[in-house]
Amino acid sequence: MLDDRKLAVLRAIIEDYVSTTEPVGSKTLVDRHNLDVSPATIRNDMAVLEEQGYIAQPHTSAGRIPTDKGYRLFVDRLSAVKPLSQAERRAIETFLGGAYDLDDVVTRTVRLLAQLTRQVAVVQYPSLRISCVRHVELVPLGPARVLLVLITDTGRVEQRGVDLPDSISDDSIAHLRALLNACMDGRPLADAAGVVAELPARLDASDRPNGAAVLSVLLESLVERHEEKVVFGGAANLAARDFSKGLQDVLEALEEQVVLMRLLGESGDPALLTVRIGAENAVEGLHDASIVSTGYGAGDQVLAKLAVLGPTRMDYPGAMGAVRAVARYVGQILAES
Amino acid sequence: MLDDRKLAVLRAIIEDYVSTTEPVGSKTLVDRHNLDVSPATIRNDMAVLEEQGYIAQPHTSAGRIPTDKGYRLFVDRLSAVKPLSQAERRAIETFLGGAYDLDDVVTRTVRLLAQLTRQVAVVQYPSLRISCVRHVELVPLGPARVLLVLITDTGRVEQRGVDLPDSISDDSIAHLRALLNACMDGRPLADAAGVVAELPARLDASDRPNGAAVLSVLLESLVERHEEKVVFGGAANLAARDFSKGLQDVLEALEEQVVLMRLLGESGDPALLTVRIGAENAVEGLHDASIVSTGYGAGDQVLAKLAVLGPTRMDYPGAMGAVRAVARYVGQILAES
DNA sequence: ATTGGCACTCTAGATAATCGAGTGCCAGGG
DNA sequence: CCCTGGCACTCGATTATCTAGAGTGCCAAT
Numbered sequence: 001m002l003d004d005r006k007l008a009v010l011r012a013i014i015e016d017y018v019s020t021t022e023p024v025g026s027k028t029l030v031d032r033h034n035l036d037v038s039p040a041t042i043r044n045d046m047a048v049l050e051e052q053g054y055i056a057q058p059h060t061s062a063g064r065i066p067t068d069k070g071y072r073l074f075v076d077r078l079s080a081v082k083p084l085s086q087a088e089r090r091a092i093e094t095f096l097g098g099a100y101d102l103d104d105v106v107t108r109t110v111r112l113l114a115q116l117t118r119q120v121a122v123v124q125y126p127s128l129r130i131s132c133v134r135h136v137e138l139v140p141l142g143p144a145r146v147l148l149v150l151i152t153d154t155g156r157v158e159q160r161g162v163d164l165p166d167s168i169s170d171d172s173i174a175h176l177r178a179l180l181n182a183c184m185d186g187r188p189l190a191d192a193a194g195v196v197a198e199l200p201a202r203l204d205a206s207d208r209p210n211g212a213a214v215l216s217v218l219l220e221s222l223v224e225r226h227e228e229k230v231v232f233g234g235a236a237n238l239a240a241r242d243f244s245k246g247l248q249d250v251l252e253a254l255e256e257q258v259v260l261m262r263l264l265g266e267s268g269d270p271a272l273l274t275v276r277i278g279a280e281n282a283v284e285g286l287h288d289a290s291i292v293s294t295g296y297g298a299g300d301q302v303l304a305k306l307a308v309l310g311p312t313r314m315d316y317p318g319a320m321g322a323v324r325a326v327a328r329y330v331g332q333i334l335a336e337s
Numbered sequence: 338m339l340d341d342r343k344l345a346v347l348r349a350i351i352e353d354y355v356s357t358t359e360p361v362g363s364k365t366l367v368d369r370h371n372l373d374v375s376p377a378t379i380r381n382d383m384a385v386l387e388e389q390g391y392i393a394q395p396h397t398s399a400g401r402i403p404t405d406k407g408y409r410l411f412v413d414r415l416s417a418v419k420p421l422s423q424a425e426r427r428a429i430e431t432f433l434g435g436a437y438d439l440d441d442v443v444t445r446t447v448r449l450l451a452q453l454t455r456q457v458a459v460v461q462y463p464s465l466r467i468s469c470v471r472h473v474e475l476v477p478l479g480p481a482r483v484l485l486v487l488i489t490d491t492g493r494v495e496q497r498g499v500d501l502p503d504s505i506s507d508d509s510i511a512h513l514r515a516l517l518n519a520c521m522d523g524r525p526l527a528d529a530a531g532v533v534a535e536l537p538a539r540l541d542a543s544d545r546p547n548g549a550a551v552l553s554v555l556l557e558s559l560v561e562r563h564e565e566k567v568v569f570g571g572a573a574n575l576a577a578r579d580f581s582k583g584l585q586d587v588l589e590a591l592e593e594q595v596v597l598m599r600l601l602g603e604s605g606d607p608a609l610l611t612v613r614i615g616a617e618n619a620v621e622g623l624h625d626a627s628i629v630s631t632g633y634g635a636g637d638q639v640l641a642k643l644a645v646l647g648p649t650r651m652d653y654p655g656a657m658g659a660v661r662a663v664a665r666y667v668g669q670i671l672a673e674s
Numbered sequence: 675a676t677t678g679g680c681a682c683t684c685t686a687g688a689t690a691a692t693c694g695a696g697t698g699c700c701a702g703g704g
Numbered sequence: 705c706c707c708t709g710g711c712a713c714t715c716g717a718t719t720a721t722c723t724a725g726a727g728t729g730c731c732a733a734t
Contacts (some may be wrong), residue, residue: 012567038677039720043728061684101496139472139488147488151476155492157486159438225712240586247574255573270371362696380697398696398714617705 006045008035010054011078013046014066020315021241023063041188068278070313071290075275075316082317082323088116093328099333102126102155106231109306109330114234117323120254122274122293124264125229126154126303126334128222131190136180138214143167152189154303154334162217164210167179172207176214179203193222194307214318228304230260241311249285254309259283263291264305270295271302273324278312288312296327298335306330339389343382345372347391348415349402350383355650358578361402381394384526405649407613408627412653414611419654425453429666436670439463439492441567446643446667451571453659456647457591459630461601462566463491463640463671469525473549480504485551487558491640491671499554501547509544513551516540516625529656530559565641568595578648586622591646596620599641600628607632608639610661617648625649629656633664635672643667 002010016024026039026046035042040315044063054070057063066074084092094113106123112120131152139147144167147154150158183199184192196219203211220306222284232254238247253259263283267274273294279287284310293307308319339347345566347499349370353361363376363383364403372379383401386392391407394400403411421429432449436442443460468489476484481504487495520536521529533556540548569591576583600620604611616624623646630644644662645656 023727027727030676039727040677040679040729041675044676047729059684063727069569100498104490129450134478134484135474137472137474137476139469139474147471149474149488149494151484151486151496155496157496159492159494161438161467161492204706233592236585236588239583239588246576248573251573251576256569359695364696376696377698377708377710378706383709384698394697396715398694399716400696 001234002048005035005037006049007078008033009042009045010049010066010070011074013049013055013064014070014074014078017065020295020314021313023058023065025063028063066313068280071072071277072280072315075277079317081324082321083274084116084321088322089325092116092326096326096329096333102157105155105330105333108234110231110328112306113322113326114237116326117308117310117315117319118234118237118240119308119314119319120232120234120238121306121308122230122232122254122260122264122291123306124261126156126233126297127228128152128156128158128189130188130297130301130303131156132186133184133192134186136177136184136218138173138177138180140168140170146173146214148217148221150218154298158221159315160217160221162214164211164213168210172210176203176207176211180218187295189222196222209320210216210264228261230257230264232309237310246285248307250289253283253285263309264293264307267293267305270305271300273320273321275316290314290316292316292323293325294323296334298331303334339385340670342372342374343386344415345370346379346382347386347403347407348411350386350392350401351407351411351415353653354402360395360402362400365400376662399626403650405617408614408649408653409617412614413579415658416654418610418661419658421453421658425659426662429453429652433663433666439494442484442492442667442670446663447568450643450645450659450663451574454645454647454652454665455574455577456572456645456651456656457569457571458643458645459567459591459597459628460643461571461598462568462609462642463493463634464565465495465526466591467491467525467634467638467640469523470480470495470521470529471523473521473555475510475514475517477505477507477510477663482508485549485554487555487557490636495558497507497554497558499551501548501550501633505547509547513540513544513548517555524560530556533559565598566593567601569597574647583622587626590620590622601630601644604642606631607642608637610655612653627653628650629653629660631660631664633671635668640671 013024016029016032016214026042029042030035030037030039046055050064055064056067056072058065082130089206092112096108099108100130106125110121110123131154133150134153135151137149141147141161144164146162146164146168148160148162185197187195196215199215200208200212235251238250266276275290275291275292281289281291288311289309290312291307293305295302295305297303306323308323349366350361353366353369363379366379367374367376383392387401388413391410392401393404395402429449433445436445443462447460468491470487471490472488474486476486478484478498481501483498483499483501483505485499490669505603520532524532533552536552537545537549572588575587603619604613612627612629614627618626618628625648626646626648627649628644632639632642634640643660645660
């Protein structure tokens with residue numbers, strides 16, 4: 001169907017278009033890449049490529065630009081993930097190495113990815129779902145009020161105030177704390193939820209009302225509140241290149257947590273490096289955008305995802321390289337801490 | 338110098354320009370506002386206003402637009418803070434009321450402010466500096482590693498891993514924890530730092546190396562790391578209206594924590610509602626922007642600031658009303674929790 | 675299959691012409 | 705003294721027209 005040269009032409013068109021932002025013609029093409037044929041030949045090839053839907057002309061008598069389908073072919077078969085340069089690797093290491101807590105890791109990762117790719121970076125906080133309870137803490141705030149702090153082994157901290165029906169003594173708090181930690185320490189959150197449900201039976205009668213209040217809030221934290229948090233950065237990079245349609249649409253989409261979640265969730269195997277191109281992406285207003293995403297986590301379990309978002313006309317090999325490399329480093333850091 | 342009618346003219350120009358984005362001429366002005374004079378009279382007034390620097394013409398034979406100086410006069414003497422509507426107040430209450438922890442409060446506040454004003458909202462996390470220690474927690478992570486968690490009474494949580502020189506027993510941890518809480522509970526962070534410095538002397542000899550490690554990290558958290566965290570949202574609103582110069586510049590500025598901090602820090606009395614207009618604002622790239630900011634906090638102490646940022650051509654009374662109202666509500670919520 | 679040649683098609687950019695909102699100024703009237 | 709209607713003038717925005725050039729498709733020749 002498509003011989004080697006036609007594929008080479010497609011690749012050349014994409015590379016040129018990505019770097020110049022301008023429709024590329026047959027003449028320019030033979031000049032810039034050393035194809036040993038004449039422009040006329042290329043024109044024939046381009047006619048075929050266009051017929052098959054890999055490229056298109058904005059209008060008659062303009063050069064060609066790749067279609068979503070063209071980019072798809074390019075990503076799947078014509079390109080390789082571009083490894084980062086030595087300098088870039090070092091930059092990642094030093095930049096991410098200085099992080100001191102989870103918040104900081106995520107924030108830095110976003111900035112790093114945005115800077116590396118000159119696109120918008122999206123990073124999801126490690127999921128509570130898969131992580132394990134590391135510690136539960138109760139802190140008295142007032143006579144009938146305590147602060148419940150849940151620390152997970154991915155470094156995420158959940159905190160919630162609890163209003164109690166009765167006043168509570170320090171002893172009761174200590175008792176409750178000990179009980180909670182004894183039961184939950186080290187367990188995955190999912191298991192912990194089950195354990196918590198059975199716990200009221202093991203409380204002294206006097207502690208039961210207060211204990212129940214704490215436990216119900218704890219249960220909420222464990223089960224209901226699985227809203228995953230997502231942050232993004234690098235919006236300024238969007239303004240630099242001009243998004244053909246509405247940059248506003250893109251910004252709006254980015255500011256909707258729900259949309260971001262969907263964006264990251266859509267890809268198939270969460271562990272793999274995934275590329276969604278243009279209209280493949282179901283989100284309204286992001287039809288001119290592509291997303292390169294992958295899962296990351298400590299060891300081989302996927303805790304969350306991170307991604308780079310840019311115009312369909314983006315440097316896929318570079319973005320893929322950056323995403324993959326950053327995901328690995330972040331994974332390492334999470335595993336260490 | 339400027340009689341009442343001239344001031345009325347200035348006000349009218351600003352109101353019209355803000356709502357239409359277009360230079361406003363004498364004819365339009367008398368039509369839209371019921372000034373009982375002829376266009377010619379207005380023209381004379383405008384000539385004076387222009388001479389004094391309150392308005393300017395983009396080019397000869399175009400209408401007038403307000404200058405920074407004009408807006409300044411407007412804000413200082415011609416406008417009143419616009420109270421929010423009943424519906425808006427209710428919206429704030431319900432939206433902010435549902436927040437469950439500090440992170441959530443801040444996130445919601447940003448969204449709320451952005452939505453209310455249709456501009457960019459900037460919110461600073463409550464400062465660690467002024468808040469008090471509510472609880473210090475040590476959680477064993479490994480034989481020679483603990484997690485240090487510092488909880489403040491503004492609900493902010495700092496957490497850091499600490500590598501110890503020697504392995505540590507649960508007893509030692511408990512001891513250290515008790516000691517820390519005994520000394521620090523309820524104290525302002527600034528005081529606490531002093532106390533921590535004296536603490537090593539009160540440790541058993543056997544605990545001293547490990548204790549010192551923990552304390553030094555704690556001290557860092559208390560003193561060094563006063564990087565205040567700032568978040569923003571509503572960037573999509575920037576793309577809607579078109580910023581005359583570079584929207585890119587603005588976005589870049591917003592993504593720099595340092596710049597944001599400077600922006601919030603600049604205003605004089607932190608508790609007051611402050612407006613900085615255009616070039617008054619020292620940050621490069623924000624010369625076409627205005628910032629309406631105020632402090633907020635529980636009770637009367639100012640814990641942090643929040644602000645709205647938009648083009649100099651913005652609805653100042655509305656923005657001021659929203660900022661003031663939101664700051665109050667957030668303060669209430671912080672005081673409650 | 676590849677190529678050079680050629681006629682054809684558009685768009686981007688330049689140039690010119692026109693329109694009209696808005697101004698400044700002046701002389702007359704309360 | 706302040707306000708007003710009248711009038712000539714300015715200058716940006718809009719529209720129309722033209723041109724140059726990049727790029728195409730097709731065909732006949734190699």
